[in-house]
Structures are given as C-alpha cells and as structure tokens.
Amino acid sequence: MLDSIIALYHFQFIQNALLSGMFIAVDAAVVGYFLIGGGYTFAGHALPNIGFAGAAGAVLFGVKPVYGLFAITILAGAAMSIGGRELRERDVSIGVVKSFAMGLGLMFLALYGGYAERVYSILFGTVLGISRNDVILTGLMCLASVCLVLFMFRPLLFVTFDPFVAEAKGVPVGLITLLFMVVVALTVSLAVQVVGALLVFAMLVGPGATATRLTHRPGRAILLAALLGVAYMFAGVTLAGLSGDWPVSFFIASISFLVYMPVRIFYRGKQMRRVASPGEIHGHMPQGLVNTRDKWKKTEVQC
Amino acid sequence: MRAEPDGMERLPVFLRNVRIGFGGRAIQDEMTFTIEDGEFIAVLGPNGAGKTTLLKLLLGLVQPETGEVRIFGRKPRRGNPEIGYAPQFRTLDTNFAVRARDLVGFGLDGHRWGPGFPSRKRRMLVDQVLEEVRASEYADVAVGELSGGEKQRLSLAQVLIANPGLVLLDEPLASLDIASAHEIISLVGRLCVSRKVAVMLVTHDINPLLQHVNRVLYLANGRCAIGSPETVITRETLSSLYNHPVDVVEAMGKKFVLGVET
Numbered sequence: 001m002l003d004s005i006i007a008l009y010h011f012q013f014i015q016n017a018l019l020s021g022m023f024i025a026v027d028a029a030v031v032g033y034f035l036i037g038g039g040y041t042f043a044g045h046a047l048p049n050i051g052f053a054g055a056a057g058a059v060l061f062g063v064k065p066v067y068g069l070f071a072i073t074i075l076a077g078a079a080m081s082i083g084g085r086e087l088r089e090r091d092v093s094i095g096v097v098k099s100f101a102m103g104l105g106l107m108f109l110a111l112y113g114g115y116a117e118r119v120y121s122i123l124f125g126t127v128l129g130i131s132r133n134d135v136i137l138t139g140l141m142c143l144a145s146v147c148l149v150l151f152m153f154r155p156l157l158f159v160t161f162d163p164f165v166a167e168a169k170g171v172p173v174g175l176i177t178l179l180f181m182v183v184v185a186l187t188v189s190l191a192v193q194v195v196g197a198l199l200v201f202a203m204l205v206g207p208g209a210t211a212t213r214l215t216h217r218p219g220r221a222i223l224l225a226a227l228l229g230v231a232y233m234f235a236g237v238t239l240a241g242l243s244g245d246w247p248v249s250f251f252i253a254s255i256s257f258l259v260y261m262p263v264r265i266f267y268r269g270k271q272m273r274r275v276a277s278p279g280e281i282h283g284h285m286p287q288g289l290v291n292t293r294d295k296w297k298k299t300e301v302q303c
Numbered sequence: 304m305r306a307e308p309d310g311m312e313r314l315p316v317f318l319r320n321v322r323i324g325f326g327g328r329a330i331q332d333e334m335t336f337t338i339e340d341g342e343f344i345a346v347l348g349p350n351g352a353g354k355t356t357l358l359k360l361l362l363g364l365v366q367p368e369t370g371e372v373r374i375f376g377r378k379p380r381r382g383n384p385e386i387g388y389a390p391q392f393r394t395l396d397t398n399f400a401v402r403a404r405d406l407v408g409f410g411l412d413g414h415r416w417g418p419g420f421p422s423r424k425r426r427m428l429v430d431q432v433l434e435e436v437r438a439s440e441y442a443d444v445a446v447g448e449l450s451g452g453e454k455q456r457l458s459l460a461q462v463l464i465a466n467p468g469l470v471l472l473d474e475p476l477a478s479l480d481i482a483s484a485h486e487i488i489s490l491v492g493r494l495c496v497s498r499k500v501a502v503m504l505v506t507h508d509i510n511p512l513l514q515h516v517n518r519v520l521y522l523a524n525g526r527c528a529i530g531s532p533e534t535v536i537t538r539e540t541l542s543s544l545y546n547h548p549v550d551v552v553e554a555m556g557k558k559f560v561l562g563v564e565t
Contacts, residue, residue, distance in 0.1 A: 037398075037400050154416070155416065157401075161405075162406065162413075169382055170414060216402045
C-alpha cells in the first residue's frame with residue numbers, strides 16, 4: 001500500500017496535480033473564510049457557473065476556454081461587489097444572473113455542435129492534466145491573491161463582520177469589496193481548472209466552514225482552513241491515483257462533506273459559553289472579575 | 304490642527320441653522336444647538352423625525368442642505384477619529400467567527416491596511432477597555448453567543464478604544480430588558496464623567512434615562528427642542544413642537560407623553 005503511494009508520487013503528472021492543488025487549496029481556504037463571514041457564499045457558488053458560460057463561449061469563438069473563464073468570472077465578481085449590499089436582494093440578483101449565464105453556456109455548447117471535451121473539463125476539472133508551466137503560473141496567481149488578502153486583512157475583516165461601523169469609520173467599503181470579489185473570481189477561475197465549476201464550492205467553502213466551527217479566532221480559523229484544504233487535496237489526488245479511474249473531484253468533494261458533517265453536528269458554536277456569574281445576574285460588577293483577569297494573565301497571547 | 308478654534312465652535316457639536324432633507328423633503332429645519340464636553344444627551348422623537356439622519360450628519364455621511372455644522376471646530380468628515388459610533392443595526396447576531404476581543408479590536412485598527420500582527424500593547428489596550436465596560440469575562444467568547452446587553456457593552460468598548468471625544472449611540476437600549484438597559488445607561492453615565500466624553504444616545508423611552516442625562520434633544524415635526532428633561536418633556540414644549548395638543552403625564556416618577564406616536 002505504502003509502496004504504491006510512494007510510486008504514485010514519482011509520476012510527474014501527480015506531482016503537478018499535488019502542487020497546483022495545494023496552491024489553490026490555500027488560496028481558496030483564505031478567500032472562503034471571508035466569503036462565509038460576509039454571507040457571500042452564494043456568490044462563491046454562482047461565480048464558477050457564470051465562468052462556465054464564459055468558457056463555453058470561448059470554445060464557440062475559437063478562443064482558449066481558460067481566457068473566457070477568467071474574463072467572465074472576474075467581470076461577474078466585480079459586478080457583484082457593486083450590486084446591492086442588501087443580502088436577500090443580492091442573492092436573488094445573483095441567482096437570476098447565474099441561471100442566465102448557464103443558459104447562455106448551454107446555448108454556446110449547442111451552437112458549437114461538436115463534442116466539447118474542453119468544456120466538460122471546465123465543469124468537472126482536469127487536475128491530472130496540468131503542465132509544469134501551468135503549475136508555476138497557478139502558484140504565482142495564488143500567491144498574488146493571498147498577498148492581496150493579507151494586505152487588506154484588517155479592513156476586510158472589519159467590512160466582513162461589522163460593515164456599518166466600518167463605513168462610519170471611513171473604511172473604503174466599496175473598494176475593499178471590489179478588490180475582494182476580484183480575488184474571489186480569480187481564485188474561482190483557478191480552482192475551476194482543478195476541481196471543476198460544479199465542485200468549486202467544496203474547496204472554497206468546505207474547509208472554511210469546518211474551521212469556523214472549530215475555532216472563533218480569525219487567524220487560527222484561516223490557518224486551519226488552509227491546512228484542511230491542503231489535506232483534502234492531497235488525500236483526493238492520492239486516492240484517485242490509487243483507485244485508477246475514480247475522479248479526483250469526487251474524492252475532494254466527498255472528503256470535504258465527510259469532515260464537515262460531524263463537525264457541523266457536534267460543534268454548534270455554543271461549546272465555550274460560560275455560565276453567567278452571580279454578579280451579572282444581580283446587575284452589578286461581578287465579584288469574580290479580578291480572578292478572571294489573573295487567569296488570563298497566565299494564558300498565552302491570543303489575538 | 305483644528306480650524307478656527309473660536310469659542311463655541313470648538314465644542315464637540317455645534318450646529319447653526321442646519322437644514323437636513325431627504326429626497327427633497329426637509330427632515331429638520333433650522334437646527335441650532337451645541338453640546339459640551341462630558342454632556343450626556345438623550346435624543347428623542349418619533350420615527351422619521353431625523354434622529355438617525357442627525358447622527359449621519361455628524362458622521363459626515365449626510366450633507367446639510369444649509370447651515371453650519373462643526374465637530375470640535377471642524378467640518379464633519381467620514382472616518383473622523385474624534386467620533387465613536389455604534390449603529391442601530393448590526394450583523395452580530397449569528398456571528399460565531401469572531402470573538403468579543405476581535406470586535407473591539409476593529410475599533411482600534413480595523414481601518415488600517417496590512418495584516419496587523421498581535422502585540423502586547425494592542426492586547427493591553429483591548430483588555431483595558433473591556434475591563435472599563437466590565438466585559439472582561441467574555442473577552443474570548445464568540446460574539447454570536449453573547450446576550451443583547453453584553454453586545455452593547457462590546458459596542459461601547461469598540462467605540463471607546465479609539466478614544467473619541469464624542470460618542471453617538473443609535474438605539475442601544477432597543478431590545479434590551481430593563482435590567483440590562485439600566486446597566487448600559489449607568490455605564491454610559493459614568494463614562495461621560497470619567498472620560499469627559501460627550502454622548503448622544505438615541506432612544507424611544509426617556510424614563511430609564513431621566514436620572515442620568517444632562518439634557519434631552521427632542522426632534523419632531525421638522526423641528527427640535529433641547530434642554531433639561533423637566534423643560535423639554537412638558538405639555539407646553541411638546542405641544543408647540545408637534546403643533547397640536549400633547550399632554551405629559553407623570554406617574555410613579557415616570558413621564559408619559561400622550562397624544563402622539565413615539
């Protein structure tokens with residue numbers, strides 16, 4: 001068993017898949033954390049489907065599908081950031097645009113006539129067919145996305161979790177949202193090539209959703225999400241390689257699901273709540289305040 | 304730094320003949336009043352009288368149609384570090400991804416670029432302000448797990464950590480039970496004294512605030528009145544403000560305004 005796994009890692013196409021998959025997993029997990037926090041996950045679901053229309057259109061017009069994918073996804077991401085902040089209204093608009101885009105994609109495919117294998121790979125991913133050059137390109141783009149998120153980390157966190165105060169504080173909410181949605185679109189476009197448009201959600205939201213259940217600290221949650229994403233990718237590629245003909249995307253989506261479900265059931269986010277102190281019930285200063293403070297002094301620095 | 308610091312204009316809030324409108328309709332006409340350092344002001348009035356719009360005016364999010372507005376001697380501007388603001392509507396209820404101390408930290412450096420590495424000084428500042436509002440106990444609890452009163456304490460801490468001279472609280476008592484409301488009010492009252500910070504607190508019910516506020520700003524019918532609760536919440540003042548007969552009844556040490564929607 002171990003031997004066959006080690007043998008597997010000697011194949012260049014497996015190495016390429018693992019490398020590019022890991023880059024994308026880290027990027028997607030970082031981006032996914034903020035998508036979940038800001039209630040933008042539906043956008044994360046719609047973007048790859050809209051991107052599919054771009055890819056199908058590109059095939060019809062004889063352009064590389066990847067170009068169509070990137071162009072349309074980024075355009076749609078930017079448009080979503082400008083569209084209303086009202087959550088329900090926004091999701092309805094995104095849904096309408098998404099179904100229009102998928103309809104367009106279907107029409108492009110019908111007009112194209114021939115068997116559009118390249119479009120099929122947009123839908124389900126081709127992680128095992130990535131060249132060394134593409135790995136380097138993917139790595140650079142993921143690095144750029146993560147760096148941009150790090151650069152705007154604090155205002156993005158502020159806008160994500162406390163948008164009204166952020167606006168009053170003079171944070172450029174519109175600009176931050178636009179930049180973030182462009183990063184999301186870029187990440188989605190990269191991830192589509194690995195796991196496919198239909199399964200991007202598993203990488204984008206799966207690890208982050210699990211991580212935010214397990215820890216309340218933003219920094220830790222993002223790190224944990226990235227680790228989970230890399231682990232899913234590693235396990236998915238390895239299992240697919242061992243099984244021979246079962247697709248990578250299937251394994252990644254299944255692992256993401258199988259890890260999330262028990263965490264969702266057993267960690268309801270209410271685990272750490274302490275019981276109200278007697279002082280609080282009587283409405284004056286809690287007696288135990290000084291002790292509580294001393295207790296934290298001994299704990300490590302947590303930020 | 305402050306432009307033309309001259310007498311009255313240096314006060315936390317200075318308004319002269321200010322008219323604010325919304326879609327062509329005047330919400331407030333001829334607003335003229337000042338607020339001094341350390342004053343605790345309750346802002347009252349029916350829905351749509353312009354309470355929230357007034358706060359937005361001071362925050363620089365709404366422009367006056369006419370008149371002069373000065374915050375510590377300067378024109379209102381977005382992101383003014385001298386103002387702390389806690390809005391009425393927030394998205395904290397279902398928020399399990401950040402802890403109390405993270406939310407408070409936003410008030411300190413959430414507007415700065417870069418990842419912001421943890422430091423001992425930053426942690427100390429957050430701990431201090433959490434202690435000041437007596438929220439130390441749940442510093443590391445996820446925001447979504449806290450009660451309404453606890454969240455209001457965090458809002459205050461988030462505002463105070465930036466050391467503002469003027470604090471605007473939009474309906475902090477809404478959806479709080481009476482005991483929690485009293486705790487928040489006496490906390491705000493103490494902060495006015497200890498920090499010399501001017502507070503404008505928007506509310507629907509003046510009664511829990513009667514013993515604590517210095518003055519009341521009552522907005523209604525496109526006009527406003529400001530003064531002590533005894534002078535503003537009277538039959539005469541409110542009737543002339545609303546331009547129709549209004550009665551004020553006092554019972555069990557509380558004031559009840561009759562004849563209007565509040």
